[in-house]
Amino acid sequence: MESVKYARMPDIPVANRKWPDASIQCAPRWCAVDLRDGNQALPNPMTPEQKLEYFNLLVDIGFKEIEVGFPSASADDYNFCRNLIKGNLIPDDVTISVLTQAREHLINKTLEVLEGASNAVIHFYIATSELHSKFVFGLSDDEIIDSSVASTRRIRDGINSMGGSNIGLEFSPEEFTDSSLDFTIKLCNAVVSEWNPRGDEKVILNLPQTVERRLPNQYADMIEEFINRQKYSDKTVVSVHNHNDMGCAVAATMQTLLAGATRVEGTLFGHGERTGNVDLTTVGLNLEYLGIDTGLDFSKLNKIAKTVEDITEIAIQPRHPYAGELVFTAFSGSHQDAIHKGLSKKDELIRHFGGWKVPYLHVDPGTVGRVYEQFIRINSQSGKGGVAHVMETEYRIKMPRWVQIDFAKHVQKYADKTSKELSSHEVFSIFKEIYMNCEDPVSLINYWPRPADDDPKVIKGELHVNYQGDKRILKSEGNGPISAFVHALREIKDLPEFILEDYAEETMGVSAEAEAVCFVRVQIKNSNTEHIGVGLGNNIDQAAVASVLAGLNALINQSK
Ligand code: KIV
Numbered sequence: 014m015e016s017v018k019y020a021r022m023p024d025i026p027v028a029n030r031k032w033p034d035a036s037i038q039c040a041p042r043w044c045a046v047d048l049r050d051g052n053q054a055l056p057n058p059m060t061p062e063q064k065l066e067y068f069n070l071l072v073d074i075g076f077k078e079i080e081v082g083f084p085s086a087s088a089d090d091y092n093f094c095r096n097l098i099k100g101n102l103i104p105d106d107v108t109i110s111v112l113t114q115a116r117e118h119l120i121n122k123t124l125e126v127l128e129g130a131s132n133a134v135i136h137f138y139i140a141t142s143e144l145h146s147k148f149v150f151g152l153s154d155d156e157i158i159d160s161s162v163a164s165t166r167r168i169r170d171g172i173n174s175m176g177g178s179n180i181g182l183e184f185s186p187e188e189f190t191d192s193s194l195d196f197t198i199k200l201c202n203a204v205v206s207e208w209n210p211r212g213d214e215k216v217i218l219n220l221p222q223t224v225e226r227r228l229p230n231q232y233a234d235m236i237e238e239f240i241n242r243q244k245y246s247d248k249t250v251v252s253v254h255n256h257n258d259m260g261c262a263v264a265a266t267m268q269t270l271l272a273g274a275t276r277v278e279g280t281l282f283g284h285g286e287r288t289g290n291v292d293l294t295t296v297g298l299n300l301e302y303l304g305i306d307t308g309l310d311f312s313k314l315n316k317i318a319k320t321v322e323d324i325t326e327i328a329i330q331p332r333h334p335y336a337g338e339l340v341f342t343a344f345s346g347s348h349q350d351a352i353h354k355g356l357s358k359k360d361e362l363i364r365h366f367g368g369w370k371v372p373y374l375h376v377d378p379g380t381v382g383r384v385y386e387q388f389i390r391i392n393s394q395s396g397k398g399g400v401a402h403v404m405e406t407e408y409r410i411k412m413p414r415w416v417q418i419d420f421a422k423h424v425q426k427y428a429d430k431t432s433k434e435l436s437s438h439e440v441f442s443i444f445k446e447i448y449m450n451c452e453d454p455v456s457l458i459n460y461w462p463r464p465a466d467d468d469p470k471v472i473k474g475e476l477h478v479n480y481q482g483d484k485r486i487l488k489s490e491g492n493g494p495i496s497a498f499v500h501a502l503r504e505i506k507d508l509p510e511f512i513l514e515d516y517a518e519e520t521m522g523v524s525a526e527a528e529a530v531c532f533v534r535v536q537i538k539n540s541n542t543e544h545i546g547v548g549l550g551n552n553i554d555q556a557a558v559a560s561v562l563a564g565l566n567a568l569i570n571q572s573k
């Protein structure tokens with residue numbers, strides 16, 4: 014291999030790789046480290062009030078393990094942790110953890126902060142990579158083991174002297190994925206052996222990818238190997254903690270679950286050092302998508318996102334999985350068309366596929382608290398499906414295909430001109446302007462259709478309109494109210510002679526102001542000049558009359 018700029022990560026010899034054939038069967042234990050790893054990396058760290066708000070948010074989502082800070086390194090973290098304990102603010106089913114380095118005076122301070130806590134974990138870490146131990150700290154492997162064992166003992170002694178508290182141990186060989194597997198196994202065995210878990214107590218072995226330098230499959234290999242080769246698998250819980258330097262943290266985490274990890278540390282939306290920690294929102298919702306009960310409730314994701322954005326002062330990227338503003342939005346015409354069809358056949362698709370499946374929508378947006386109306390947004394890339402969806406969902410106007418095609422062209426022209434996204438309100442204004450002109454130059458004053466005395470099949474109509482400032486009274490007849498109306502209009506001699514080409518009617522549903530909508534295509538006789546008219550009304554006849562008048566007005570204005 015040619016020389017390369019970056020040091021290569023050593024290969025991991027794997028004897029019997031199993032995880033690629035595995036599937037995830039259940040949710041891991043979740044530990045939210047937003048208040049420690051996440052907070053440490055904020056340009057403006059959280060205030061104590063914000064930390065408490067965030068803590069409560071994590072509890073509401075359903076996290077049962079929450080790392081609340083690094084009390085020996087920060088007075089704010091110390092006080093926050095004390096306030097949680099003294100103020101009885103930790104629900105009984107929630108375990109807090111606090112981080113410390115493997116150094117005696119820091120451990121002592123950390124023990125002090127947990128005085129009075131009912132359920133807690135002391136999480137201590139030591140760097141195990143050669144990069145760190147040799148070049149940053151100048152420690153040998155034996156010295157790292159000695160220091161870790163001594164720290165474990167100090168924590169055990171400290172807890173014993175506290176009495177009454179249920180305080181467990183978490184140990185992280187920092188930079189696990191950049192360390193020798195043989196060494197981290199030896200080190201973790203030594204720590205667990207020193208802790209000597211009692212009864213069903215388990216030590217959490219958190220094996221972090223502190224800087225993401227390995228691909229997800231290699232992290233999974235290391236986790237599988239670790240689990241197979243460590244001495245105390247029945248006395249330990251293997252936890253993963255993935256940073257996102259290569260942008261693979263979610264994939265890596267999911268693959269380590271295949272490899273046997275049963276606990277995951279991360280943060281909401283991936284806050285944390287550099288490119289952040291793994292995003293627990295995405296991992297959780299991915300598992301939910303696979304049908305796994307995660308114990309986490311992201312049904313109000315918008316609200317969660319807003320709170321996190323406010324507290325961290327970092328905006329969520331609009332294309333962030335599940336939470337981004339644009340992730341359930343389609344601008345492109347073909348996508349809009351497919352979504353529109355998929356959503357209108359939702360139940361049929363569920364029956365066919367045995368579960369929710371709609372083109373171009375990964376999950377049902379409703380499950381994360383998003384509403385359908387926002388999904389299709391209109392700009393110059395949009396097509397008839399999108400425009401139809403907006404008109405249907407927002408205005409209950411279900412256009413026939415020939416109207417959709419015509420209207421999409423008008424919308425596109427308008428969007429091209431403005432070069433920006435159109436609101437649904439603007440889309441409807443264009444619709445009204447183009448198809449619903451019942452005023453100019455002919456405006457309806459009144460229309461009375463009634464069956465003829467001598468033949469009820471014949472409808473006689475008396476029509477009052479304003480035309481060019483004059484009131485006209487027109488009388489005619491036809492085989493229905495609409496044809497009588499058309500014939501009456503033709504009595505205005507200087508209007509173009511027009512015919513009805515297409516006609517469609519629809520009811521609009523209970524909550525709409527109007528109850529019926531009619532669409533007509535009118536054409537000037539013996540010419541190609543045609544226009545669509547649309548009318549709304551309390552009944553089909555009213556809507557039809559309005560649509561004919563609108564079509565005629567458009568024709569007159571077009572041929573001026
Ligand atoms: O990324 C990391 O290695 C850590 C450890 C302290 C667990 O945050």
Ligand code: ZN
Binds near residue numbers: 050
């Ligand atoms: Zn970390």
